[in-house]
Amino acid sequence: MKTDNSNVLRLRKLGIDTHTENIIFMRSNCQVCRSEGFTANTRVAVNRGPDSIIATLNVITSDLIDEDEAVLSEVAFNKLHAAEGDLVMVTHMKPILSFSEVRAKMFGNKFNAPAIDQIINDISHGLYSKIEIAAFVTVCSGDNLALDEVIYLTRAMINSGSTLSWNEKLVIDKHCVGGLPGNRTTPIVVPIVAAAGLIIPKTSSRAITSPAGTADVIEIMTPVTLSLEQIREVVRQEGGCMVWGGAVKLSPVDDLIIAVEKALDVDSAGQMIASVLSKKAAAGSTHTIIDIPVGLTAKVRTKEEAFLLEYYFRAVGLAIGMEVEVMITDGTQPVGRGIGPALEALDVLSVLRNEAHAPADLKERAVQLAGLMLEKGEAAEKGKGVERARAILESGQALEKFYRICQAQGGFKEPEVAHLQHDVLAAVSGVVRSVDNRKLAKVAKLAGAPKSPGAGILFKAPVGSTVKQGEPLFTIYSESEGEISYALSYLHSSNHIVELVSP
């Protein structure tokens, strides 16, 4: 191909954030567009020294930029390590050979291991456009992946990122499958398990569509953005950590795939299993406990679904040398009282501190999970795990370990909730029959969570409780009057967040 100066443009910065998408803006009449025949939406290679990315072309027909200039989206600037004024060479991209495997899968072929390796490798190098990732997600959706394909996918995802390893025979981890509001067992389970002497290098994610992710909640109390080296040091010192997984690229492809899955609102069991287990394996875990909440408002709706997931989790674990145990839990209503980073952190601390008003449901879940982990990790006899976990929690050992882990990660601070509060009152007296978790989450988000970490909801009317007319159902926390009124105007247009019936 042509590599003379006619393909060279000078970079300008206009501060355009396209999330993870590489976009290049070029003049329609620049010499590159004309000589290469590039038009809007062409996928092109942008080369700067040894660095190269694939970007989608947006064409500028005004004089916003000069003919010898190009603008990159912010993420593309970062990936190229480029600055304004740098010269880049823009050329045709080479065809992505691995996409023919995705096409073959559309026609009913099965993936083999080299095919999946190459696809994941190409996605991790940014070669796939969003629509190509959408096609890959689609052919992997539903029950379109057989067990062996899920195993290949898991292995490919492990190999695509960084890994941690520990000189320990037994490294344990946990994961909860999908979104029950307030289900923050991690910051309780990690200190219990670590206090019992086990190794638990826990990574968590931030909120994508919810009012708080586990990493967001922990960040209220301690820094979670640690390097691999810092994680090693914290775990070496304390036996456990509670960090944000996104900072250490244990499974970089996952972010790209999940972004498309969220946009399509598609949950693929095979993708999910590969995503979870690859991150656990990359973090060096030998044993993993999977919490599957089952309920009509949870991700998994029936026990049958949960049993099938259990089979896949265990079989894939076996293939990659990891022991996986599944715990099927109640997913019919939210856990604890807080919704939003600081409010959920307060629930966690009240459990760790054995306060009288601590949410019993959150404590019980944490103790059950930790108990199973202690048994798996041979830190408790079979059948004695829960008892041991409860003892560690109630004796204050868990709280002490929690503080030590926080100190190792950079220090502990108390959660601070937003300074504006607004009670939403019961219009009539009655017994709570149901709670719409999605609408409740939406109110918390409109109030500012998770961007305003102190914002959210303190929920006071769990299913089965009796409320009197004029008593608060929940309290909205927010940093601004505008957000409160915004949340209220949504509330007024939306009925039945809390359904009351005569006692």
Place this chain on the structure above:
Amino acid sequence: MKTDNSNVLRLRKLGIDTHTENIIFMRSNCQVCRSEGFTANTRVAVNRGPDSIIATLNVITSDLIDEDEAVLSEVAFNKLHAAEGDLVMVTHMKPILSFSEVRAKMFGNKFNAPAIDQIINDISHGLYSKIEIAAFVTVCSGDNLALDEVIYLTRAMINSGSTLSWNEKLVIDKHCVGGLPGNRTTPIVVPIVAAAGLIIPKTSSRAITSPAGTADVIEIMTPVTLSLEQIREVVRQEGGCMVWGGAVKLSPVDDLIIAVEKALDVDSAGQMIASVLSKKAAAGSTHTIIDIPVGLTAKVRTKEEAFLLEYYFRAVGLAIGMEVEVMITDGTQPVGRGIGPALEALDVLSVLRNEAHAPADLKERAVQLAGLMLEKGEAAEKGKGVERARAILESGQALEKFYRICQAQGGFKEPEVAHLQHDVLAAVSGVVRSVDNRKLAKVAKLAGAPKSPGAGILFKAPVGSTVKQGEPLFTIYSESEGEISYALSYLHSSNHIVELVSP
């Protein structure tokens, strides 16, 4: 939802061409992003008076625009009928209910008729993002659509666009399935068939990835961008037309779906059949002849594939009340000599004018197709169609009808080839064993086709012909020295465009 002034922004124009994609650029700290929680890549509704579009958000972090301003991509400006300075209201988009049908299809469900109607309706209203269309294309790919689903899809596509109707018992059309370079039978077949007294309202497409589409070739000789009213008038007057289908939106969804199919390089038989037959039905045809070239470099590679396509075409035709006949033709090498709009138009005219050097292969194909159409249209007895078509062509009646149609469409002009020419010579003597059509097409595109309509290739070494060292294999036509040298530099890096063997 909130509809006060806090969601209102003032439009600015920056001339950003994103092809068919609606993009809105807003400041990260504008009141809408902050109050609605919009971040990069959120899909939002942009409302201006009664008009509303869905757009993808790109966030600006610099002061390129003000906090109360928004920029739209050009296509979004057009769809909203908006001008710079107009006020728009930006809100959350409503969920697309029909996408749950696409998700269900991922899980193995079949589409029913209302589901496909709703999906096609939503795509035609711009509600689907490119990645959602990619998922739809993927679930329809391969043999994933059963016959009844293809029928539903065809009907839905007919109903989504404009339609033409003729007060005639018999309206005939033809379509060629996929890309044999130079296969421009349309401008020969239409005048033969119309001269025989049949009604043939032919619409064609422009090039997407090839050096010339049929509409591009015809446009060299006569205007092809006609309104529905103008088309009616031309056909009423002359019995036939040769126009660009894209101008009249007979199947508007098709453009959006095809753009994604091209990007994924996925051919779905079901989509293709629905696309072709819906356009024919929308154009009012009662009878359609489908030309399926079979060959290793053609879209359809084996006769078995062609037979299966034939079954689908005929069965779907039956369901929508259209008689479909399939003609399986030779797809092993290009047709005629010209590649590029003007050079292909010259081939067409030399056949119509019965010139001695006219390409015999192009003439023969046109006569065979037209003959079948005359028999179907009862303008010739069974078995006498080809004879009749040949007589109409060789008597000059076809040429006369061709000129009359061109006059009705706005006038005829002679093709003009590019003024620069460069012969590519045989390095050795030999017999041509094979020709790489894709590389040949690429050279034509590098030389400027189809944007420079006079540019392209005149091919002189068909398979089986003998060439001597130093004789031209083909001639490159271009409007600029730069494009010639660009085409040549590609030629130098690329071997075996024409493969010669010892005689």
